[in-house]
Amino acid sequence: MTDQYQTPLVSRYASKSMSKLFSPQNKYETWRELWIALAEGQKRAGLPVTDAQIKALKTHVKNIDFKRVAFHENRTKHEVMAHIHAYAEVAPEAEGILHLGATSSYVMDNGDLIVFRQALELIYQKLLLTIEILSKFANNYAETACVGFTHFQEAQPTTVGKRACTWLQDLYFDALEIKGVLQNFPFLGVRGATGTQSSFLALLESEKKVRDLESHVAQSFGFTSTYDIVTQTYPRKFDVKLSTVCSGIAVSLHKFATDIRLLSHTGEIQEPFEEKQVGSSAMPYKKNPMRSERICSIARFVLSLEQNAAYTASLQWLERSLDDSANRRMSIPQMFLGVDSLLQIAINLIPNLRVELKEIERRYQNALPKFSQELQIMELSKQGVSRQKAHEELRKKGVSKEHQSDEKALLGTSISQVKNFLKEKISPLIKERKQLDITSLEV
16 A cells, blocks of 8 residues: 555556556657657658667667656756656767757657557457457347336336347447547647747758658657647647547446446346455445446546546647646546446456346236237227327226237347347457457456
C-alpha cells in the first residue's frame, strides 16, 4: 500500500496492458523515439546530423532519469524542456540537434496520437473478443423461449438468444465505429508553433523536403496520413471522436449490465458466485450482481467524459491555448482505462453467466395464456373483424386458459433473426479477430 492516492482504474479495474500504455515510461520513451525520427529525417534531408548523434539518442531511449527530469522541470517550469535537458545529459553529443525546429506539441501531440491509437487498437481487439463470446451465448440460447418485457412488464415471448443479440448488435455498431476511426487516424506531423512549418522551411529551404521530412516521421510510427490543417496542436475535435466511440461502448455495456441486473432479480440469469464470495457484510444470504453493477458504475464515469472532450474542443483559442493540457492529461487516459475495464469485466462475466432454464420455463408457461391474445387479434382480423373491436373484446374478456397457442408462432421470426444476424454480421468480425492472431491479449 502507499500513502499517495492511486486511481482505482489502474489499481483495481484496468488491464496491465492498458495501464502500461499510459505509464510515464511509455509516454516519454515515445517522445524520445519521436526526437530520433525527427533527427533521422533531417539527416536524410541534408542537415548536419551525424550517425553518431542518432546512435547516442537511440542508446538512451529507455534510460530516463525521472529525478533529473523533475530537477529540470522544477527549474524551468516546462515539461518538454525538462525532458530535453535530461535526454541531452545522457546523450551530450546530440544536444545540438535535439528538438531541432520543433515545438512542444511535436512530441506531446504526436506522442499522444501514437499512444491513443495503440489504446484504441487494444480496445478494438477486446471488443471483438467480447463480441465473439457473446455471440456464442446468443447462439446457444437462440431457441430458448422466454418472457419478453416492455416497461419491465410481461409483453410477448422472445428468446434468450434474441435478447442477447440486442446487446450484441450494439457492440457490433461500436466495432464498426472504432474500425472507421482506426482506418482514418491522422498524425500531427512536423508543423511548428502555429502549424505553418516555417521553422522547418527555414532549416530545409524546400517545401518538398519539409513534406518528405513529415512523411518520414509519420511512416516511422505507422501513420499513412497527416492532418491537412493544424495549428500548434492537432484538432481537439478528434478527441471528441475518440470519446464518442469510447462512450458508445460504455452505453452498450451499461445496457447489457442493466438487463443482467434486472434478470438477476427475476431469477432468470444469475452472475457466477464463487464458493467463498461474500454478497453483503450484513446479510449472509445476499448474492448481488456485483460485476454488472461495476460495469454500470464505470460506464457512467466514461459517459461523463464525452461531454468533457466536447467542452475542451470548443474552448480552444485561435492557434493554441494551454487550458486543455491538464484536462486531457487526466480525462483521456482515464477514458481508455475505463473502457478497457468495462471490456475486462464483460469478457470474464459473459461465459460464466448462469441461465436458469427452469425459472425461465416456469415464467414462460405462466404467461403463455396472455401471449395468445395478440395472435387471436390477428386471427380475428383475418376473418374481417375490426382490429380495434377485437382488441376491446379481448381486453374485456380477459385472459383465457382455454385458448391453446402455437408456441412456435408466438416466437415469430426470433430464431431466424438470431441465426441470420450471427451469420451475416457477426461471423465476419469473428473471422477478423482470428486473423489478428492475438495470442498475448490479456483478459
